[in-house]
Each structure stands twice: as structure tokens, then as C-alpha cells.
Amino acid sequence: MYQSLLTRRYLFSKVMPLLASVAVMLCSALVIVTWSVMGGFLAMLIGTGRTMIGDVSISWPNIGFPHYQDLRDRLEADPMVSATAPVIQAYGMVALPNGITRVITIRGVDGPSFARVTSFKDTLWWQAIDTPLAKDSDGRDPRYQLRDSAGFKRLRDSGLNLSRVNPDTGEEEGGVVMGIEMSGFNLREAEGFYTPKVVERRMPDGSITTVDTFLPASGRVGITVLPLDRAGNPLESLTKKLPVANEFRSGVYEIDRNIALVRLDVLQEMLRMNAGLRVREGEASAGTGAVVVDPQTGKETFVRPSEGELIKDPARVTDILIRGQGDRGTGEQAEALRRRVREIYDEFARAHPGEVPDSFDIEISTWEDNNRFMIEAVKKETALVLVLFAFMSIVAVFLVLAIFWSMISEKTKDIGILRALGASRGGIVWLWVRYGLAIGLVGGVAGLVLAYTIVWNINPIHEWMGEQLNIVIWDPRIYYFTRIPSQVDPWHAFYAVVGFVLSSAVGALLPAIRAAMLHPVKALRFE
């Protein structure tokens, strides 16, 4: 009883314990903020990874596999599967209207089926919105301002179908949906929306003209790919100028900067993965013909194969993305779906012997597997940062230890009095450990409040630092996401507070034992 009484009295009657509490508060707030940001970063990474690739994927990179429609039919007939989408993954280049060419990842997708498997529909950026973003109180977002415009409304359908009507021919053309950060023409405003940049160019006569940078309106980009034959050998590169149907924003900077979606049939044709006639393997090195070298002159001549050497080749894709039924939030559920998909693929492979990859070779992976490298890297980074900050709790231990050591010197006489009144050594230890716990608790809870305040306002704080101090810590080009995660995991916060409370108690333990070991008479005579 006397311990709680003295703890209360000591805690608020001295400056030293309050300073110790402030130190614990700052340490715990720092750990909670870091853990929240890193943990939130990881959660966003996992969540976004899933939204772009579905739950499970079947993959045979580069040359792809045929009869994918049969495989889709088999998969979609299964009660565990909700939807499937055929996809081609390839590397290529994009040539932007300003002359810049960049290496990118190209995904050939069938818009409607891709939208059923992933969150593609929601990631399409240029579509009318009924309410402006939370921070856009003035409603400056073009998507909000132009929400009633017929042309703007068409953008959504264009994006979903990855196509755009050619104003000259009136026909729909297969197009491209680029990540919002790819072109560099979209300026991200502080409120969170994008506006097309105003780009000026000097004309040959010296005048300055403004270039229309809103690509989905009428812009085209050059997409260059390198087709492969069925043996995986590269053929001649192919470039096509495709209309930009829309742009997407996944929230992951890497994806939004480096991935362009092209309508599946267009990419199949460009990569020669569409249905058609091909030269039988082993009879020519090229998929649709052969280059013959004249031994006399060394001149190369392209020779088309005769009809008899051709075979019918069905269209191919490199991936099938699969979305499971119901909630598939955990890795275990995705794993169960993966096992079922493998069984279905086994049947499919048996139905097409020699034509499709063997079920032992094909890659069937969950969204976790597909993002494992990035997820594991972030997990490791999070663990590393937490270990570093855990050392801060050791700082808190020594801080409390030093303060208590000093306080016990000051309170030596009190200890002697308590011992004279019959307090046991254990009672004295508990008095000081309890005192340490109280300092840890006060500091930890105050740190929790501080951390919640910081994390909930971390983006405005960061923007303010950028504007006022020119300090940009969260560079989206480095950290994938354009926004800093701003959610506190209550369990992480709880563990951090408990950790610092215990650290403070540990810090108090040694001085407490010293206090208990004081000789009562010497303590009473202490001046």
C-alpha cells in the first residue's frame, strides 16, 4: 500500500521522473510511428499486389501456352474459382510524344475479364467521380469538374476495353492504358489528384506553342516489343503507335511508372502469339519463315515456307490470373486455391499432351508467392528498423537506471525510515520497480497518444516539411507508394507500450536492489 502512495507522490513531486517519462514518451512514439509506417507500407504492398494480379496465377513466361480458353473454361467451372483472365507479360519500350523512350513492362489484358479478376476497374484514373477527394475541398479535380462531360464519361469505357475510337475512321482501335506516372505528363497536386501538365514547345519559327499532354484525349504512344518464336528465340522487334485509352493508378509507384496495359489481341498479334499458321518446329528458325544464306555471296534471303510445312498454331498467353470465390484474405486460403488450380491444370495438361507445359513445369503461384521478393524485402527492412529501434528501449533502460540511481541517492534517508518502520527489502525493491513501471506507463501512454497524432497526420506533416523546410523524406520513387501509410496497428502500439513499460521497470530494478541492500542505519544517517 505504501508503495502505491509513495509512487504517486514521487512521480509528480520531482522534475527528474517527469523528464524520464518524457524520454520514454519520445522513444515509444518513435517506435510506434516507425512500426506503423513500415507495417502500413507492407500491408499496402500486399494489398496492392493482390489487386493487380488476382489470387493465383498460372504462368509460362516468354513463349506462353496455347488452349488457354479451354483452361479458363475448366477453371471457371470449379466452385472455388470466381473468374479468370488471360494475360501476356512481356518487356518492351514506350516512345512518348515528347520523344522520350523508356523500357517498360507490358501486359496484354482482356479488359472485361481482367477487371473481374483484379481491381482494374477501380484503378482506372480518368473516370468521372461524384465526390471530390477528401482533401480537395474546392473540387478542383478534373474528374469531378468534368463528371458530366460525355467525352469524359467515355474514357471509362475506353479504359475498360483498352480501346479508343479513331476520329478519322470512326472505328475502335485497340490501345494502351498506361500507369499514371509513366508519361511524366500528369502533375500530382497536393490534394491528391492529377492534372495534365502544361508543356510548352518552341516552334521552328521561334514561337511558343502549348502541347496537349492529356494523352487519353487524342495522344498516341509507340509500343515496341520483341516477339519470340516457339523456341524462345528473338525475332525482329516490332513497333506500333497505339492510342492511349486511359491511365491507371495502383498506388504503387513502381507499377504506375513502369507498367502499360495493352489490349490482349493487339499484343498477341505484335508478339505473334495470336492464332495462325506457323512453320513446323525444326524446319525453320523463324516462326513464319526462314532466312536462307547464299553460300556463294553470303547474301541473306527471307524464304516463306510452303503450305505443307505449316501447322495451325492456336493463340497463346503467358499467364492466367485467377480470382477465388469469397474471402481470400489469408495466405492459407490462397494456398488452398493454388492446390485446386494445380489439380485442374493436371487434367488440362493431360488433355493436351505435348502442346502445353507439363504440370510439373508450369508455375502456379499465389499472390503472396508473386510478391514474395518485395514482401520479404519489406518484412526484412521492417524487422531491421525495429531491431534498431529496440536499441532505443535499451536507451530508455539506461535512462531510467541513471535517473533512479540518482534519485535513490537523494531518497536514501526515506529508505532508512521505511526500513525502520518495518518495510522489507522486497517491499523496497517493489517500491522502486513500481515507480519505474509508473514512469514507463506514463511515458508509454503519452508516447502512444503522440504517435497516434503523428501517424494520423503524417502526410500533412510531411507536406508541410516539404513546403516549409524543403525536406522530402518519403520520396515515392524510392518507397513505391505516393502516400505515407497513416494507420496504427493497435497490437503493434500495445506491444511497444508494454515493451517500454517493462524496459523502464528493468531500468529501475538495479537501483531498486541497491536501495533494498542499503543498511538501515547508514541510510538513516545519510546526509
Added chain:
Amino acid sequence: MPILTVANIHKTYRLGRIDVPVLHGVNLSLEAGKIVAILGASGSGKSTLLHLIGGLDRPDASPKGTITFDGRDVGRFSAGELDSYRNVDVGFVFQFYHLLPELTVLDNVLLGLMIRHGRLGYLAKARECRERATGLLERVGLSHRLKHRPAELSGGERQRVAIARALVTKPRLLLADEPTGNLDQATGGGVLDLLLDLRAADGAAMVIVTHDPNTAARADEVVRLADGRVVGR
């Protein structure tokens, strides 16, 4: 039958490498309800003797001496038994009051009962304990000072709080170390009267250490101590 017997007690302190003998075979006995005054000059070992009797320190193991309280050898007490002995059987009044500065007057007086009963026991008996403490503070004339801190009291008032604290646990042995040594003569006289009156009311035996012959004269027996030896009674 004496309630307290001190037989052939020696005590040596070690200062660095030097042994400093303080008590050399001290003997005394005290009947229940009686007062013995230990009279001596500064450095004669009287406070050390009081600390040994109160279980705050242990006598030398050799030569073997004993302190017997109520038939029990205090020297053989375990650490826990010594704590209990100090809390239940003994009440201390120190020259410099030794009040805890952060606690109120009432809390200072209640401290011994808090230690005795533990958290749950104290909460169960809180009302009874408070009545006992406030009753004693009333008897020492401080009922209007319950919520005051020691720093807000005069020396005489502080010593009266210390007397209430020593008696609140109803000890059978009261140990007073120069209880008026830090007070002026008038105040000291009043405090001594109060201490003796309250002790008499509770019937506790008392050992009072003093260098003042007038204070010693109030005791039933006087033991004169010089250089750690009993030189007269």
C-alpha cells in the same frame, strides 16, 4: 520478568581497513512498562545500542552477546522476523524526526500500519487505521494539520508527528533517540511530556537515549555509557 534483556553486546564498525569498536560488552534489562534512559556523551555508543535493540543493526557475532525481547533472541531473527519485529513490537522516535517529506502528516503516521497490513489488509482496515492515526494526532494537538506536509510544520510539530507515528502500531517497546535533542528547551520539554504521557497510556516499555541528565531523570532507571561501556547505573 524483563521484556528486554541486553547481555554482553559488542559492536565494531569497520572503517576502511580499520576496526572501530563502539560497544564493549554492554548489559541492561528493562521491565515491561518501565523506562530506561541511556545517558552518555556524543560518541559513547548509545545510539548504536538503540539501533541494535531496535533490530536496525546486528551485534558482533563474537564475542557472543544476546538481545532478548519477550523471551526471543533478536539476534537469531531472520530478515523477515526482524522486519516484523520493527513493525509490530518496536516504535522509533528519532532526533531528526525522519518524516517522509512527500507525504502528508496523516500519511506519515499511517505508514507503519500500511506496511503491517499490506495493500488488501490495509484497505480492509483503512477506516480503523485512520481513526487510530487521527486519534493520536488529536492527542498530540495536530488534528488541524492532517493534510499538511512536514515542511509546513515547526520542529516541535514534526516531532509530535513522529511520536504519533511511533505509537500508531501500539508497540510494546518504544525507542527514542534524543527526542528533544533538536528542539529548544521549552518545546523539547513539552514534547518529552507528551511522549511520556502517551507511552504511559499505552503501557509500552521505553528506552530513551539522551545526553541530557534532566531528560534521563524522568526514567525509571538510568544507564550511563562511556566509550561503549556501561560505567554506572
